Amino acid sequence: MDDENFESQKLKNDAVYDFVRDRKVVKDPKVLTKSKFLNGLQCPKLLWMRCNAPEAIPLPSDRLQQVFDVGHKVGELAMTRFPGGARIQEDDFLRNIEETKTLLAAANPKPIYEAGVMAGRLFSRADILVPSSLGIGYWDIVEVKCGTDLKDVYLQDIAFQRYCYELAGLKIGRCFLMHINSDYVRDGDIDVQEFFALVDVTDKVALLSGEIKKTIDGFLAIVDMPTCPGISIGKHCNKPYECQMKLSCWAFLPPGNVLELRGNKDKAFQMLDQGIVLLKDIPKNAKLSDTRAIQYQCALAGKPHVDLPAIVAFVKGMKYPLYFIDFETIFEAIPRFNGTSPYQQIPIQFSVHVQEIPGGELKHYSFLQKSPADPRKDFLDSLCACTGIQGNVVVYNRTFEESHVLNKMKDSFPEYESRIADICSRMADLLDVFRSFLYYHPDQRGSASIKKVLPVLGGKSYKDMAISDGGQATTEYSRVTYGDQVDPADRQKVYTDLEDYCALDTIAMVDILAALEALQKG
Ligand code: SF4
Structure with a gap:
């Protein structure tokens, strides 16, 4: 996953969490909740569909439960930063509103978690409402997010909540965004003071307040339209996160369409x-x-396009023996192991194929952590044992293996620092050939991903694999390794599938390099 997709995934985690909670709680589809408000900001068509044909919006199924669980755990942790509060029944819409009213009117106000209010056709539920230091009867809004910095979409979210609460007669003092602090390093139990960054966004939210009534009135008018507004696809389909409707809205695009053009769209x-x-x-x-x-x-x-001289130079630059390596990782909002940070990529698996001479026999080495313990030291031990001391280490997207995985382990395991530096210094990135268009086949459809390159150059495909992409590998690994009540046979099958998947990634590199070598021979 590249950096841009990684950031977008964090945003999507928040959006999916809110989307699912809304569906569970707010049964009237024409009520405007904050997640629908955010949908409206992204696209009027998406808003209309949410309110008039919600069944036509596909759920992000495979990762849904896991994403929801992450949001839930982060939310639970956030509550402990404001202890002594009252938890409101989450799943019962009317009871939520009634309990909130009672708690807001209490003589000795205390923090309220999941306080829901209804104002006309608007429903808002702040993660945490805290009695404000600005005066008796005032409340501060604390919105909790799984992201790691302040995003415009979060401010819009809080502005909607503030408007809704004030419309319902509440006096709002300050507004806070509580997001995850990416610099936090776990040392024992999670320290909630350090894990979260609490940012006062009152002034920034106030800047949005002038427009919010007009925006909401406009959105309610869209919700009430008898037919779906005709909206063309555009950059908004991916901003602030990938829209759940893309599969249907973009379905008219045939292979070889202009959106395959690389770069800005x-x-x-x-x-x-x-x-x-x-x-x-x-x-x-x-x-x-x-x-x-x-x-x-x-x-x-x-x-295809072939820049033969540049490809020949790349292939000739390879120093044998070659070590084709690929890692699989988990990256969790709440770091699991001491010495790790939120969303740090923790390697749980590698595959290494070793080739001594061009076209020579392959030796295969692999590692897969099959227990919930911290895998990093065993991973490094095993990797160092099978990557030799000379010859190129071939990767596909060096940034991931070098910067996101190996270099991140140096602080926790300084004894491996020189070996990590040696492995990284020997890396050759096969992705460079395709990212810089030394080779391009129209069937890649604008992508340099190994999943697109392998079928056109290596003649193999990931499509029949039980595990066929990195996201699925992460999800399945976490499910069977950290989950409760996992059938041992299920666990073993997933581990076998993971071994197959990771091995295909390195075999793919072997095949792609062989195909590039073959090009020079004509
Ligand atoms: S895919 Fe694009 S056009 Fe379709 S609903 Fe989503 S944002 Fe709107």
Whole structure:
């Protein structure tokens, strides 16, 4: 997962959590909740669908429960930062509102968790309401997020809540965002003071207040429209997070469409607006960057682009023996092990294929942590034992293995520092060939991912694998390793599937390099 996708995943975690909670609690689909309000900011069509045809919105199924559990655990932890409060019944909409009213009117106010209020057609439920130091009868809003910094969408979220509470007659003092502190390092029990960053966003939220009534009135008008507003696809489909409706809204796009153009999508969306759907229909005189021009030419010719001299230089630069390596990781909002931080990539598995000479026999080594214990030391031990002291270590996206995994372990395991430095210094990144378009096949559809490159160059595919991507590997590993009441046969099957999946990643690199070598021989 690249950095941009990783950040977007954290945002999506919050969105999915709110989405599921809303569905569980608010039965009237035409009530505007904060998650629907945020949907409206992203796209009027999405808002309308949420309120008028919610069954047509696919749930992000495979990771849903896990994402929901993460949000729930972070929320539970956040409450302990404001102890002594009252927890309101979460799953019963009307009871939630009634209990909130009682607690808000109490003679000795105390923090309220999950306080729900209804104001006209608006429903809001703050994660935590705290008696404010600004005066008797005032309450501070504390919104808890799984993200690690302040995002505009969080401010909009809090602005909606503030408006809704004030409409219901509450006096709101200050507004706080409580997000995860990415610099926190676990040492024993989670220290909630350090784990969360509490940011006073009162002034920033106030800046949004002037527009909020107009925005909400506009959204309620959209909700009441008899038919879905016609909205074209655009950058908004991925901002602030990938829309759940993309599968259906983007389904009309055929292979070879202009959205496959690499990089910023502004121009591609402009082309779509002008009726240019296919790459090959782009006017000949259109100005395109070098890489986009390659995609265009490939679409016209229906053939791959090969920068043979550069590929030959890359292949000749390889120093044997070659160690093809790939890691699988978990990354959790609440760090599981001492010495680790929120969302740190913790390696739980590797596959290494070793090849002594070009086209030579392969030796395979693997590691998979099969217990809930901290895997990092055994991982490093095993990795160092099978990666030799000379020859290239071949990876696919060096940033991940080097920066996100190996270098992050140096502080906890200083005795491995020189070995980590040696492995990293020997890395050769196969992704460079495809990211810089030394080779490009139209069937890659604009992607340099190994999942797209392997079928066109290596003739294999991930599609029949029981585990077929990194996200699924993480989810399944966590489920069977840290979950309760897991059937041993289920656990063993997942471990076998993980071994197969990780091994395919390194075999894929072997095959891709062999295919590149074959290109130079014609
Ligand atoms: S995919 Fe795009 S156009 Fe479709 S509902 Fe989502 S944001 Fe709107």
